[in-house]
Amino acid sequence: MAEQERHPVDDLLRAIAGNVESSAAEREYARQKLDRAIAELGRRQTRRRQRVLVWGMVFAAVFAGVAFVLLAAQPSQARAAIEEIADLVEVIDPLAATDTTFIYTRSSSSALAEVPGVALGGITIEGDSLLYLLNSRRETWYGSEGTVQMRTTYLQPTFFSDADRDAYFAAGLDRQDEIGQTRTVTVHLPIEEWPHDSVALDRAIRDRMVTDRGLPETIEYLDVALGIVGESFATPQVRASTLRLIARLEGIQLLGPPSETLTFAVDYVDKGVETRFTITLDRNGYLRHQRVFNVTADDHLGLPPATAIYEAEFADPIVTGSLD
Amino acid sequence: MISASLEKPSLFGLIFTRHYPALYNFAARRIGRDEAADLVADTFVRALESRATYDPSYPSCLPWLYGIAQNVIRDRLRRVGRGKRIYIALPAAATEEFGEETDDRVVASSVATDLAHALARLSKRDRSTLLLYALDGLSYSEIALVLDIPAGTVGSRLNRARQQILEAIPDLEQRTR
Numbered sequence: 001m002a003e004q005e006r007h008p009v010d011d012l013l014r015a016i017a018g019n020v021e022s023s024a025a026e027r028e029y030a031r032q033k034l035d036r037a038i039a040e041l042g043r044r045q046t047r048r049r050q051r052v053l054v055w056g057m058v059f060a061a062v063f064a065g066v067a068f069v070l071l072a073a074q075p076s077q078a079r080a081a082i083e084e085i086a087d088l089v090e091v092i093d094p095l096a097a098t099d100t101t102f103i104y105t106r107s108s109s110s111a112l113a114e115v116p117g118v119a120l121g122g123i124t125i126e127g128d129s130l131l132y133l134l135n136s137r138r139e140t141w142y143g144s145e146g147t148v149q150m151r152t153t154y155l156q157p158t159f160f161s162d163a164d165r166d167a168y169f170a171a172g173l174d175r176q177d178e179i180g181q182t183r184t185v186t187v188h189l190p191i192e193e194w195p196h197d198s199v200a201l202d203r204a205i206r207d208r209m210v211t212d213r214g215l216p217e218t219i220e221y222l223d224v225a226l227g228i229v230g231e232s233f234a235t236p237q238v239r240a241s242t243l244r245l246i247a248r249l250e251g252i253q254l255l256g257p258p259s260e261t262l263t264f265a266v267d268y269v270d271k272g273v274e275t276r277f278t279i280t281l282d283r284n285g286y287l288r289h290q291r292v293f294n295v296t297a298d299d300h301l302g303l304p305p306a307t308a309i310y311e312a313e314f315a316d317p318i319v320t321g322s323l324d
Numbered sequence: 325m326i327s328a329s330l331e332k333p334s335l336f337g338l339i340f341t342r343h344y345p346a347l348y349n350f351a352a353r354r355i356g357r358d359e360a361a362d363l364v365a366d367t368f369v370r371a372l373e374s375r376a377t378y379d380p381s382y383p384s385c386l387p388w389l390y391g392i393a394q395n396v397i398r399d400r401l402r403r404v405g406r407g408k409r410i411y412i413a414l415p416a417a418a419t420e421e422f423g424e425e426t427d428d429r430v431v432a433s434s435v436a437t438d439l440a441h442a443l444a445r446l447s448k449r450d451r452s453t454l455l456l457y458a459l460d461g462l463s464y465s466e467i468a469l470v471l472d473i474p475a476g477t478v479g480s481r482l483n484r485a486r487q488q489i490l491e492a493i494p495d496l497e498q499r500t501r
Contacts, residue, residue: 007458007486008490008496008497009454009458009485009486009489009490009496010454010457010458010486012439012496013439013454013455013458013459014458014459016436016439017353017459019349020348020349020352020353020357020360021345021348021349022344022345022348022352022360022361022364026348026360026361027344027348027361029361029362029365030340030344030348030361030362030364030365030368031337031340031344033365033366033368033369034336034337034340034365034368034369034372035337037368037369037372037373038333038334038336038337038372146444183358185356185358185359207448208398210395210398210399
């Protein structure tokens with residue numbers, strides 16, 4: 001590293017932050033994860049060379065696309081419905097923590113996990129990788145000064161077959177995934193102020209967008225924006241402005257008739273697979289449900305159409321005085 | 325080595341061996357020890373997948389890895405519903421780790437909260453610049469690479485960040501003397 005000038009602010013930062021060293025177990029864990037990715041990459045390179053065009057998949061994708069066009073409402077309806085929620089959000093009383101109370105949120109999620117066969121320690125499986133859905137429950141307590149307690153419990157996975165289940169436990173993946181364990185961490189996360197002005201807010205959201213995942217701009221924008229309107233405790237004005245920005249995004253569709261909740265969808269292609277991202281908001285603008293599923297079969301992973309690769313449900317946020 | 329790993333991915337393991345300690349330190353200071361190893365693992369996996377974008381003319385790939393780690397942190401905080409918040413590089417336990425001298429620990433404990441608040445009030449860009457310089461020991465040109473900004477901008481951001489912290493804690497020098 002370069003020779004640096006001294007400054008009291010820098011010195012203080014170094015003194016407080018200190019030097020943090022990894023344990024051998026942590027290092028081994030990280031290394032194994034990289035080794036699995038390297039093994040998978042080698043396999044993908046081989047598969048890419050062998051890939052042939054599957055006309056059935058193309059047909060299914062076109063068919064599914066037509067079906068969704070017929071089922072989904074027009075984008076202008078989606079925009080009107082989201083703007084209606086924004087108008088309501090703007091006038092509701094926001095949740096607030098005090099010195100003795102916390103804003104409590106609870107969510108359950110299920111996410112697709114993939115472990116290459118070579119990383120299973122000699123356990124034989126049918127395909128190249130072992131696939132399963134990793135289920136967890138997360139509870140979060142937000143304090144008024146930015147103190148956040150998060151408690152995550154890892155639940156029994158969901159398997160696609162009995163053979164997958166047997167391989168999973170035989171390889172000891174349940175220990176690695178900490179199934180049945182609950183982890184509680186407390187961190188200090190000062191509340192970030194989002195701008196009220198919609199132009200500045202749009203810029204701030206775009207500043208925080210991830211751009212290196214190969215996903216459409218609408219998906220990356222939603223990833224940030226839903227953080228503000230979803231479980232967030234930003235001011236009603238900021239949440240309403242964010243919803244109005246979401247309403248203007250390309251490709252947002254309203255699914256089904258408006259009720260106590262509204263469900264929107266965005267269709268996109270992820271690594272060649274037609275994918276749908278759905279979001280359900282309640283009338284207070286809080287995120288209640290989120291789902292990502294492949295519309296067409298995923299030939300690479302060997303997943304049938306309509307398999308949810310990520311799904312999460314969010315309970316109503318409440319104010320509580322308890323940290324249990 | 326990164327270029328060679330394009331054809332032979334297993335060579336990327338050598339990048340891990342060399343830079344894991346620095347990446348772990350970087351991550352632990354920003355999101356805490358509990359999640360640091362997992363974050364570092366994700367950083368190396370993402371770096372492996374995007375290694376074709378690495379510019380081999382740079383003498384070290386560490387700034388490039390820091391840049392990826394920053395994106396992973398941002399992504400992760402957002403996924404767990406913390407997108408509207410920021411994290412600052414002052415783990416609560418750090419005051420017990422930096423030295424034997426009791427006086428230093430006391431000073432750090434008393435001023436840490438003020439410093440945390442002052443850091444939180446900085447713009448994200450200024451804060452990142454200051455942390456990369458002061459904590460991670462990067463040069464101006466390396467910070468420019470991590471943040472994808474002109475090298476000339478680094479100095480002005482660094483000065484502004486320090487100045488704002490000194491304004492927020494006017495007696496900082498006396499309290500740390």
